[in-house]
Amino acid sequence: MTLSNLKMSRRIRRTPFTDKVEWHGVTGFTVVNHTLLPKSFQNTVEEDYWHLRDKVQIWDVGCQRQVQISGPDAKKLVQWITPRDLTRAIPGKCLYVPLITEDAGFINDPVLLKLSESKYWLSIADSDVLLWVRGLALGAKLKVEIIEPDVWPLAIQGPKAVHVMAEVFGSRVRDIKFFNFDWFDFEDSKQLIARSGYSKQGGFEIYLQGSKYGSRLWEKIFEAGIKYDIRPGSPNIIERIEAGLLSYGNEMTIQDNPLECGLDKYCDLSDQIEYIGKKKLHSIAKNGLTKRIRGVRFTGKPMAACSIPWPVMSKATNKTIGKITSGIYSPRLKMNIGLSMIQKDHWDPGTKVLVQTEHGKVINGEICSLPF
Amino acid sequence: MTLSNLKMSRRIRRTPFTDKVEWHGVTGFTVVNHTLLPKSFQNTVEEDYWHLRDKVQIWDVGCQRQVQISGPDAKKLVQWITPRDLTRAIPGKCLYVPLITEDAGFINDPVLLKLSESKYWLSIADSDVLLWVRGLALGAKLKVEIIEPDVWPLAIQGPKAVHVMAEVFGSRVRDIKFFNFDWFDFEDSKQLIARSGYSKQGGFEIYLQGSKYGSRLWEKIFEAGIKYDIRPGSPNIIERIEAGLLSYGNEMTIQDNPLECGLDKYCDLSDQIEYIGKKKLHSIAKNGLTKRIRGVRFTGKPMAACSIPWPVMSKATNKTIGKITSGIYSPRLKMNIGLSMIQKDHWDPGTKVLVQTEHGKVINGEICSLPF
Structure with missing residues (x-):
């Protein structure tokens, strides 16, 4: 990877875990959603790859910012922005949802967490989805509140992740099925934990709510992980390419549509629901890619x-x-x-x-x- | 400034000038609008500061992406998104326009270029204004086309900038008044040149339309600038702080409003026009900051x-x-x-x-x- 110095300023936001990754000797960052994403520590990409496949890593993915949509029209807005049929969506499930323009161009590919019938989080890739949905809501006069809450995902990834998580949050974390979430205690707070993450090695994402818990959460997990040889890490480019995991801004941009990206199963073409880009997506499906x-x-x-x-x-x-x-x-x-x-x-x-x-x-x- | 390695990928976009800044030995970047902004070359910030005050510099500010709004409802949309009264806006003038939410929170502070009654460019700071205005337009069913055109600003800054520009574009550039723009030939193209830039040392921004001209434009300007001691540079943090030039994401975020930023003169409080955030801005003005x-x-x-x-x-x-x-x-x-x-x-x-x-x-x- 080509390297150059990244100049820091307030505009490039830190996460509640940035102090920790600096303490661990982070050697490289990238910027996602105006926020630092650690990309390397002292090891090579290949050493980190093998370690991720064998052990457990802790990743500061706080840059996966949340867009919280709540209010009477929240359900309507969330269905409007994605071609994925959300009719049977229920709290407790994570849903990968392509977001597209009226031309079917990719805007983002977040994970949707339905917290209740009237409250949702979108855990986003690199574009200002907050502005997109606020613009839509204001233009269409929808009754919603849309904010970026104080929520910062922390990923625990790798085959040993489940043991580390069980030590910190109790053995009930073992019961969370893939792409499901549940709530767990941390100190005096309730935290959302999902069985998910940007690798195929298994693991969890803790949607930490409350920056103030950041350092202690990191420390507690790291301490529990020492006997499993835990290391600070980051999404590993070898592992994600092997697994075919797409990265918004890299594999696809607003110039591409979800069908071109092989995401047919997240695009309803049955005419049962209404969403932005539906007409165009139907036309693309009909005329071929x-x-x-x-x-x-x-x-x-x-x-x-x-x-x-x-x-x-x-x-x-x-x-x-x-x-x-x-x-x-x-x-x-x-x-x-x-x-x-x-x-x-x-x-x-x-x-x-x-x-x-x-x-x-x-x-x-x-x-x-x-x-x- | 704290430094760390920036990991490059397609997601962090290059500009038509990135090859040139690399050739000149760029030593640091930041990321603005998912795009590289060079921040340092071989000299210290202080050396660059004195040089900018005395001579002339060429800056790759291609990260100032353009949002092009055109069509029958373009004029209406552009007035809707800013508290600045655009009633008397005319082609040829650059206008600094705060963009705010319905809560009067800062979304961006672009420069608006009115190309015609039905075509506008917003030259943006660091947030996805494209998504904001596309969301608004779609929600409110406005008849507009909104795209990011192939336009990449290049800034020539410093007291000698005018001489360098006159050698490349002819002495007519000397007639452009501050914060005005006009059109000039470059090879077989017409290019928009504004007397503007992110310094108080005088200078120009060329809104290069057509990436293919990027290298040759850079070379031509650099060659003409040699006798004026031209150097590659970037917005200088000493100079901009001295001048009180604000930086979106640093001085202000969505948590701040334009009145708090001392931008009263760009906020119409006379009740003559309609815009997003008007009610809130009036209330803030009434109740005090x-x-x-x-x-x-x-x-x-x-x-x-x-x-x-x-x-x-x-x-x-x-x-x-x-x-x-x-x-x-x-x-x-x-x-x-x-x-x-x-x-x-x-x-x-x-x-x-x-x-x-x-x-x-x-x-x-x-x-x-x-x-x-």
């Missing part, structure tokens, strides 16, 4: 993560047919892999391609399905 | 820029009465200075205060008016 997210496997020396999109060319014609938006060497698969947006007529698995890396080399590759 | 932006002068050793807000305490009571949101040592005034939000009853110039710096020291200071 012009590009799709695919995997690319490619040869050559182990690559560092790409910092810019890498053009992908057809081996047959040498014409550009797409781009790798996130790519890196997988030490487990022992090959370079990338997530990519690939044009129609070229997206079939097995299609031979050339990859133009930012390091100047053109390398042989092949389209494949996801996950790797 | 509870906090205001002020300057703080403080003693002690020259301070590096603050990376977090520094609490300001009353010297009389030792109670916290506000915070410095941007602060640094001014080599010209030979004292530490800070922009701050200060509570009522304590904001009178001359009030004695204590400043709690992030370096652990408590230092004597005094409230003052702005600019320094």
